[in-house]
Amino acid sequence: MDSLIIKGGIPLKGNINVSGAKNSALPIMAASLLTDKLILDNVPNLTDVATMQNLLAEIGSTFTITSYPSNLSIEIDNSKINNLIAPYDIVQKMRASIWVLGPLLSRFSQARVSLPGGCAIGARQVDLHIEVLQAMGADITVDHGYINAKVKGRLQGISFTFNKISVGATINAIMAATLAKGETLLFNCAREPEIGDLCQCLKNMGSEIYGIGTSSIRIIGKDYLKNARYSIMPDRIEAGTYMIAAAITKGDLNICGINYKIIKNLVVKLLKAGIEVVPINNGLKVTYVGKINPVNIQTNPYPGFATDLQAQFMSLMTLCSGSATITENIFENRFMHVQELCRMGACIRVKDNKAIISGVPSLVGAEVMASDLRASVSLVLAGLAAQDQTIIHRIYHLDRGYQALEQKLRNCGANIIRAKNF
Ligand SMILES: CC(=O)N[C@H]1[C@@H](OP(=O)(O)OP(=O)(O)OC[C@H]2O[C@@H](n3ccc(=O)[nH]c3=O)[C@H](O)[C@@H]2O)O[C@H](CO)[C@@H](O)[C@@H]1O
Numbered sequence: 001m002d003s004l005i006i007k008g009g010i011p012l013k014g015n016i017n018v019s020g021a022k023n024s025a026l027p028i029m030a031a032s033l034l035t036d037k038l039i040l041d042n043v044p045n046l047t048d049v050a051t052m053q054n055l056l057a058e059i060g061s062t063f064t065i066t067s068y069p070s071n072l073s074i075e076i077d078n079s080k081i082n083n084l085i086a087p088y089d090i091v092q093k094m095r096a097s098i099w100v101l102g103p104l105l106s107r108f109s110q111a112r113v114s115l116p117g118g119c120a121i122g123a124r125q126v127d128l129h130i131e132v133l134q135a136m137g138a139d140i141t142v143d144h145g146y147i148n149a150k151v152k153g154r155l156q157g158i159s160f161t162f163n164k165i166s167v168g169a170t171i172n173a174i175m176a177a178t179l180a181k182g183e184t185l186l187f188n189c190a191r192e193p194e195i196g197d198l199c200q201c202l203k204n205m206g207s208e209i210y211g212i213g214t215s216s217i218r219i220i221g222k223d224y225l226k227n228a229r230y231s232i233m234p235d236r237i238e239a240g241t242y243m244i245a246a247a248i249t250k251g252d253l254n255i256c257g258i259n260y261k262i263i264k265n266l267v268v269k270l271l272k273a274g275i276e277v278v279p280i281n282n283g284l285k286v287t288y289v290g291k292i293n294p295v296n297i298q299t300n301p302y303p304g305f306a307t308d309l310q311a312q313f314m315s316l317m318t319l320c321s322g323s324a325t326i327t328e329n330i331f332e333n334r335f336m337h338v339q340e341l342c343r344m345g346a347c348i349r350v351k352d353n354k355a356i357i358s359g360v361p362s363l364v365g366a367e368v369m370a371s372d373l374r375a376s377v378s379l380v381l382a383g384l385a386a387q388d389q390t391i392i393h394r395i396y397h398l399d400r401g402y403q404a405l406e407q408k409l410r411n412c413g414a415n416i417i418r419a420k421n422f
């Protein structure tokens with residue numbers, strides 16, 4: 001298994017271009033099942049994208065992929081779908097696989113999808129996905145670890161209120177509703193920008209969707225959707241990670257290709273921490289100016305502070321001049337990085353869903369283990385700031401969500417290499 005070796009203590013300086021958003025590319029690839037052909041531009045070159053491609057190929061999709069230095073264009077042809085089963089061996093690799101359920105059911109009236117199960121960050125149920133599709137008329141049973149869904153004819157438009165905010169369930173419901181009979185009203189929806197991106201793509205495919213970006217979404221179901229082309233939005237979590245990299249390494253980075261508005265919550269917290277963040281042409285300039293103040297954060301559904309940036313922000317707070325509290329409200333087990341950060345000299349206490357961080361003057365390199373995607377990158381950030389050498393094992397998680405991570409960091413002065421089978 002690959003490892004990363006980082007020699008820390010170098011302030012990062014330069015430009016980093018933000019790639020397309022993983023969490024937008026994945027549902028949009030699944031949404032392609034609602035039509036015969038979808039061409040996607042600015043797709044990030046990530047293992048999760050390859051996993052979604054494998055899953056769709058299993059279902060019968062074919063692909064024409066053009067690889068550019070900074071992204072992929074993917075043409076998905078779904079005109080010969082021949083298998084409505086999403087098998088365990090692919091689904092267990094990636095939770096986002098659950099997003100083929102809504103489109104398959106809505107377009108082909110049935111689907112059998114392996115339960116995605118839990119993962120390192122929490123149990124991650126799919127009850128809301130099932131509930132909303134049942135409300136639309138689907139007959140759903142779970143057996144032998146699979147969700148079996150079918151509907152006589154078409155799904156029906158409904159009025160439905162989610163009893164909990166869920167990105168995934170909102171996405172499955174929206175996709176299913178685009179081909180349902182009649183109008184669907186969804187309340188208490190997640191408002192993440194990636195859901196807006198999906199909706200814009202669905203509109204290009206001929207969907208009628210109102211309330212995009214709000215918690216109440218109205219969809220007028222269509223008999224069919226048409227072929228379309230769409231460019232994936234920039235990855236706000238990747239952008240936020242590099243913004244924190246500038247701060248934690250006492251550096252100065254231009255993060256290019258990100259809009260301030262979708263990352264405002266992090267900007268506000270970085271400003272409070274005493275980090276300078278200013279808009280530049282097509283992005284943000286992030287500069288360390290001599291201090292890291294303690295700042296408390298609480299993760300919450302968008303527009304709250306993103307849980308996908310919690311681990312990275314915790315790395316930054318390990319070096320703050322005081323004590324900061326981080327509260328994780330989305331996932332019940334998203335503090336796997338704490339133990340590893342402590343191996344590097346951080347001082348963190350966890351009580352229930354709160355981590356109390358007492359800032360230390362510096363971190364020291366150590367051998368650490370990556371447990372999930374954002375935990376992994378939080379260790380990279382800590383390693384970049386730490387004295388001496390850090391070795392991070394099990395880094396395959398990083399390739400799920402960070403395109404060309406080492407290259408982007410090296411371009412800004414980082415001393416980071418990947419060691420094979422270390
Ligand atoms: C590929 C992708 O885009 N993943 C993102 C998506 O994950 P995902 O879509 O899985 O996250 P959800 O918003 O659905 O989950 C939020 C919470 O709701 C719970 N829940 C969810 C569904 C359900 O049926 N029942 C239930 O109880 C989950 O266990 C979790 O505690 O949103 C998360 C929250 O912003 C992000 O961290 C992930 O990066």
Ligand SMILES: C=C(OP(=O)(O)O)C(=O)O
Pocket residue numbers: 023094095096308373374401
């Ligand atoms: C949790 C994440 O992804 P997933 O939902 O695919 O596990 C993430 O991107 O941080």
